[in-house]
Amino acid sequence: MVIQQHTIATTQKYNFPHPTTDTTLPQRLVQLSLQTLTHTIPNTPIQLNQQVGNIEPNTLQLNPQPIMLKPKYEPTIVAAVDTSNIKFAETATGILIAVRGANVWKQNHNYHYMRFGPLIFHITEENKKQLYETMQKAYLNTLHLQSTPTLQQMPTRIANLLEKWLQNMLTKTITNGLILFDGSLTSGTPDTPITLMRETLQTARKHASAVLAFSKMTTLRFNGHLITDIHPEYSPPYMLETTGLRFKPPITLFGDIYVARLTKGNYAFRLDIDKEINPPQRIQAVEKLLTNDIISQSYPETLRLAHILCTFTANEVIAMQHFAQRKHGLKIVNRPDMHRLLFGSFGKGEQSA
Amino acid sequence: MKLYKKEGNVIQILSFPNETVEKGDYLLIEDTEAAKSLIAQVIDVQFASIPGILEELLRSLPDGGQPIQGEDFDPLEIAPHITYIQDASLLVCKIRATLENDNLNPSTSWLPSRSQSTIQKLPIPALTKLAKTDEKLPIQLGVTKDNSLLAIDASSLDGRLNIITGKKETGKSHLSKLLMLNLTSYKATVVVFDLNGEYQSLGMTQDGKRNAYHDKIHVLTPSQNFKAALKQLNLHVLLEILIHALHLPGTSAREFRRIWRSLKERDMLNLHELGEAIRNWHCNQHVRDALFSRYHALINSGFFTDNVAESTMLEESLFRAKEHGGAIIVNLRNTSSIDRQIVVEYMLAKLVELLTANRLKAIFLFAEEAHLYLRETYWDDIVTRMRHFGIFTTFVTNQPDTIRENIYRQADNIFLFNFTNEHDLEVVSRAARVDAETVKSIARDLPPHYCLTLGKVVRDFPMVVKVKALDVKTMGETRLFFKDIN
Structure with missing residues (x-):
């Protein structure tokens, strides 16, 4: 079996300083992608580990006194990462998935992006274990192998791998910047090992950058209300500080959690800021974000663009199906929707069953 | 090309960027099972309605209308497939005929197989040969x-x-x-x-x-x-000219007919005698004036001769x-x-x-x-x-x-x-x-x-x-x- 090698030049193309960075992830991902598309990886049994639940006990306190923010005019690079995944077809033996990641940065009033993907994987019950383990070993640097995800979980897991790598790249390449993550700074989950998150944040601090993680959704509640639904009568921009949140091990919080309401309107987001950064610097980081990025609906444009650029459109889904069929001769199976088949217009489809 | 839709005698065909088809081109939609083909002409070329196109276009212009600068690392080379789908076009065609056993008939009553039909451009020489447009002369x-x-x-x-x-x-x-x-x-x-x-x-x-x-x-x-010789002119031809070109009223036309016949009987049909006859004819002054003005129009045209x-x-x-x-x-x-x-x-x-x-x-x-x-x-x-x-x-x-x-x-x-x-x-x-x-x-x-x-x-x-x-x-x-x- 010959695996095609691709010449990859990634970080050199950034428009900012180029420290020595690990560029091997895309290379390995591409190899694995091609491998899954061209042949089936032999089945090697492995003991499954129980996944650790991400439980959030109701210990959270919300300081009703807001931290008022004043826009701080200091030119700073704002960079953001997001990834996206999609299962775009089924074959007789498995599923075809695609992942794509995007780094977006704003520098000198202009937005730039670097997109990685789409990387397509043909995941079967036979190859998923080996595929996932290979990635974990190579990139998450985990000593304990996590349990192999189900076929349905695989797209998210592979996309997470790519996202973690992209985040890592940004922290290594940006100095004195603001790095925006999509999600939280929680680790200890199957796809976010503590060591990796610690290393990522340490690298950012080493380069004098601040990591801010915006969550579009949160389940955290205070007095029975979602923390993002609490709007004290103050004029934005401001942040509300939370305290007392504890997770069961091995879940670890690497950030302090805030509720950020950066513009007028009813939008607020959970914002995790690296807890190793001292509080005045955290506030300063958000204040710099207010002037260095467009903030609309309390959400930074750079992060929004990262999301938009990596999301798959219907057109791309058709193109990827076309690619899989034409280039790799994969036969896509159109499975009938049993709900529709049995219940006609009363069947709402498999997803909402 | 793929058959997409048929409504009445309009057929819609999905065409891909490597297939160059223009308005006016003919297509042969061949159904080998049915042993028949449809001949259709492209009357319009539209963008195929591909889902997600709007999102594609919008995200390429997020920065105040300026295209966002960036690079794509696309190791599997999916982008050409994306543009291939994006640039797909929809050919709106009119069915012109059915071809069966080398015979053309205008019937459009059958439906070719959507999955099995093959579609190809029908060169004009092949069509003219089938239609026999240049047979004898x-x-x-x-x-x-x-x-x-x-x-x-x-x-x-x-x-x-x-x-x-x-x-x-x-x-x-x-x-x-x-x-x-x-x-x-x-x-x-x-x-x-x-x-x-x-x-x-x-x-x-x-x-x-x-x-x-x-x-x-x-x-x-x-x-x-x-030129036209007055002698060789038929009365009805001259009357047509007088009535339709020179708008001679009916009463005056009647008098003119009498003058003409009188001159013809006397074998005196020439331009001078015609003028004299109008001048001396016993009739209403208005009729005479009307006839005279038309007579002069005929003379002035220089078209009539003796x-x-x-x-x-x-x-x-x-x-x-x-x-x-x-x-x-x-x-x-x-x-x-x-x-x-x-x-x-x-x-x-x-x-x-x-x-x-x-x-x-x-x-x-x-x-x-x-x-x-x-x-x-x-x-x-x-x-x-x-x-x-x-x-x-x-x-x-x-x-x-x-x-x-x-x-x-x-x-x-x-x-x-x-x-x-x-x-x-x-x-x-x-x-x-x-x-x-x-x-x-x-x-x-x-x-x-x-x-x-x-x-x-x-x-x-x-x-x-x-x-x-x-x-x-x-x-x-x-x-x-x-x-x-x-």
Whole structure:
């Protein structure tokens, strides 16, 4: 079996300083992608580990006194990462998935992006274990192998791998910047090992950058209300500080959690800021974000663009199906929707069953 | 290409970027199971409605309308597949015929298999071969978009009503010349009402030498080498002129008939005696005045003569053309509106007379901007009555609304050049031999000198052709003021 090698030049193309960075992830991902598309990886049994639940006990306190923010005019690079995944077809033996990641940065009033993907994987019950383990070993640097995800979980897991790598790249390449993550700074989950998150944040601090993680959704509640639904009568921009949140091990919080309401309107987001950064610097980081990025609906444009650029459109889904069929001769199976088949217009489809 | 949808006789086909299909092209949709094929013509090319296109476009312009700068690391090279899907087009086609056992029939009642049918471009030569458009007497019109020659059969113009229309400077007169010259080479008799004097030099090449048509072109200029002898005129011809061209009232026409008969009985039918007879005729003063004014109009036209020898040119030319084929060019340039009508009335009456007496076989009449000299009632006459005498007319106009709707409905062939004006296209689309969508969609995008040919000449397979050049002195160009400066 010959695996095609691709010449990859990634970080050199950034428009900012180029420290020595690990560029091997895309290379390995591409190899694995091609491998899954061209042949089936032999089945090697492995003991499954129980996944650790991400439980959030109701210990959270919300300081009703807001931290008022004043826009701080200091030119700073704002960079953001997001990834996206999609299962775009089924074959007789498995599923075809695609992942794509995007780094977006704003520098000198202009937005730039670097997109990685789409990387397509043909995941079967036979190859998923080996595929996932290979990635974990190579990139998450985990000593304990996590349990192999189900076929349905695989797209998210592979996309997470790519996202973690992209985040890592940004922290290594940006100095004195603001790095925006999509999600939280929680680790200890199957796809976010503590060591990796610690290393990522340490690298950012080493380069004098601040990591801010915006969550579009949160389940955290205070007095029975979602923390993002609490709007004290103050004029934005401001942040509300939370305290007392504890997770069961091995879940670890690497950030302090805030509720950020950066513009007028009813939008607020959970914002995790690296807890190793001292509080005045955290506030300063958000204040710099207010002037260095467009903030609309309390959400930074750079992060929004990262999301938009990596999301798959219907057109791309058709193109990827076309690619899989034409280039790799994969036969896509159109499975009938049993709900529709049995219940006609009363069947709402498999997803909402 | 893939069959997508069929509604009535409109079929929609999905086409991909590597398949170059344009408006006007023909497609063969072959269903091997059914052993039949559909022949469809592309009348519109649209973007295929691909889901997610709007999102694709929006995300490429998120930064205040400026495209966002960036690079894509696409190791699997999916991007070409994305653009391949994005650039897919939808071909809206009209079904023209069904092909079964090498026979064409206009039936569209069957449905080819969507999954099994194969679709390919049908080259024009293959189509013309199937449709047998150039069987006996081919006239080369020009080249089609795929650079194949398109010929029509001259006999498909025989007995037909044709219209050549299009906006200014698109090549109408050029095509008209091409058709009439080719007809003369098949020994046909052609009469042209040449409004701008642009047909007179067709017997010469562009560099002023005699060409193959030189002896077949007979230019008749009214009041110069084309005159009518009063003695040879039939009363009804003169009355037609007086009533229709010179608007003589009925009472006066009655008196004129009496004068004419009186002079004829006395064998005194000449211009001088006619004037004297009107002067001395016992009738109402108003009638006399009316007759006198018309008499002077006839005299002033210079078209009428007492010398029979001066009036033989028309018949001579017609009979020569009957023997060897030829074109009688009636040069109406520098002729006043009234004189033009007098000449045309005379000419048509004379032709009918000769055809009725079987002295001529049949003639092809080319009428440029006929609304400028043809009276209202003649339109129906030409289409219905004169057709039976053997006058087969081709109207040439850049104002399609000057031709009546019933003429379009009865037109057998339409040679349509570019029109951008909706109103003009609307008028032409009333023609019975083609659907309005085809006319509106294809004619709007025709480049100059490209003609959409409709009707019997192409066996009802509308075809776009670039009309071939002629090595003749056309004299149809616009005289420009700033010509020397450029």
